[in-house]
Amino acid sequence: MIYMDCAASALQRPPAVGGAVLYALDHFGNPSRGAHSPSLDASRLVYGTREKLSRLLGFSSPERLSFTHNATEALNIAINGIFQNGRHCISTVCEHNSVLRPLYRCAKLYGAELTLIGADSEGNINYNDIEKAVRNDTKAIVITHSSNVTGNVTDIPRVSDIARRHSLLLVVDGAQTAGCFPVDIERDGIDIFCFSGHKGLMAPQGTGGIYIREGIDLPPLKTGGSGIQSFNEEHPSSMPEAYEAGTLNSHGIAGLDASLDFILGEGIQKIYGREKELSEHFYNEAKKIKGVKLYGNFGGERTAVVSLNIGDVYSSEVADMLWNDCSVCVRAGAHCAPLMHRTLGTEKQGVVRFSFSYYNTDGEIELALKALRSIAEE
Numbered sequence: 177m178i179y180m181d182c183a184a185s186a187l188q189r190p191p192a193v194g195g196a197v198l199y200a201l202d203h204f205g206n207p208s209r210g211a212h213s214p215s216l217d218a219s220r221l222v223y224g225t226r227e228k229l230s231r232l233l234g235f236s237s238p239e240r241l242s243f244t245h246n247a248t249e250a251l252n253i254a255i256n257g258i259f260q261n262g263r264h265c266i267s268t269v270c271e272h273n274s275v276l277r278p279l280y281r282c283a284k285l286y287g288a289e290l291t292l293i294g295a296d297s298e299g300n301i302n303y304n305d306i307e308k309a310v311r312n313d314t315k316a317i318v319i320t321h322s323s324n325v326t327g328n329v330t331d332i333p334r335v336s337d338i339a340r341r342h343s344l345l346l347v348v349d350g351a352q353t354a355g356c357f358p359v360d361i362e363r364d365g366i367d368i369f370c371f372s373g374h375k376g377l378m379a380p381q382g383t384g385g386i387y388i389r390e391g392i393d394l395p396p397l398k399t400g401g402s403g404i405q406s407f408n409e410e411h412p413s414s415m416p417e418a419y420e421a422g423t424l425n426s427h428g429i430a431g432l433d434a435s436l437d438f439i440l441g442e443g444i445q446k447i448y449g450r451e452k453e454l455s456e457h458f459y460n461e462a463k464k465i466k467g468v469k470l471y472g473n474f475g476g477e478r479t480a481v482v483s484l485n486i487g488d489v490y491s492s493e494v495a496d497m498l499w500n501d502c503s504v505c506v507r508a509g510a511h512c513a514p515l516m517h518r519t520l521g522t523e524k525q526g527v528v529r530f531s532f533s534y535y536n537t538d539g540e541i542e543l544a545l546k547a548l549r550s551i552a553e554e
């Protein structure tokens with residue numbers, strides 16, 4: 177089997193991840209809920225993982241990071257918290273439904289207003305339109321760091337500059353970049369960064385997180401046990417507990433901790449560089465295949481995603497052939513990004529998305545290309 181669906185979820189992980197989860201299952205009590213070793217060991221591991229994330233993602237106070245179950249939960253905390261009293265939001269057509277649906281919901285429930293910035297036929301955001309969209313009541317720009325359909329990376333410093341000049345919050349969806357693309361939250365003036373653990377970070381599913389800059393107070397989505405201030409009727413408002421009601425997934429976080437050791441050890445530049453090499457080679461060969469159409473800007477900064485179609489064949493048919501005949505795992509269809517597909521003109525056909533990881537080999541890339549060539553010939 178050749179796994180090339182890493183933008184959905186990692187499959188190959190650093191070898192220590194599985195062992196770390198098993199160790200945690202057998203040794204961890206409830207983190208932050210006791211003074212005995214099993215509980216303290218879990219607490220220490222959770223704190224250490226926050227600290228490693230702060231080093232990888234470029235922020236100085238580990239406690240500004242709350243763990244969530246995925247990027248979707250983190251984005252819901254951010255969007256519901258910011259727009260609970262309405263106001264105006266600027267976002268883009270490149271967003272995943274985990275941004276769009278919470279925004280549509282805030283529009284319906286709280287009267288929030290939304291301006292969606294368009295993109296060109298390669299999926300490049302019309303940056304010049306962002307500043308034009310700013311209004312007196314604009315509160316935030318919510319934007320993906322990289323499209324899960326095209327792999328194009330957003331020019332965050334440019335968007336951050338607009339946000340800063342107009343005193344807007346900058347919320348970045350880092351689901352496709354954390355762990356596989358260099359992220360520097362403080363340098364780039366990102367106010368809120370949301371991410372998944374199970375994609376580029378190669379950790380177990382059920383892990384993710386939200387970084388919130390000091391000085392931003394958002395109401396929590398959930399309230400409940402926090403291990404501190406038990407006699408307070410209100411859920412604690414200090415981070416990280418504010419957004420961590422209930423028992424944490426410390427078993428999954430143990431896996432994340434182990435994958436962070438690997439990523440920090442290898443270095444993000446090395447991981448990014450290798451994935452880039454794999455995806456560039458794939459792109460350069462795929463574009464030579466007759467009938468193949470590629471989507472995205474292949475001249476700019478990108479993550480290791482290559483989306484394509486063969487003629488006008490439905491993307492799901494191509495993906496089925498890749499899997500049934502050649503054991504290649506890819507993702508077809510709409511990838512939960514309806515407006516991106518509308519912009520690319522692929523609403524009906526969808527696209528076949530290949531997404532690579534550090535663990536893919538040159539040989540696997542050749543086999544996937546061979547499979548693609550034979551499908552295109554058919």
Ligand SMILES: Cc1ncc(COP(=O)(O)O)c(C=O)c1O
Pocket residue numbers: 183184246247248249272274320322323324349351352371372373384
């Ligand atoms: C750009 C983007 N944002 C958000 C998400 C949601 O991530 P999760 O499934 O971890 O909640 C995804 C998932 O594919 C994504 O690609």
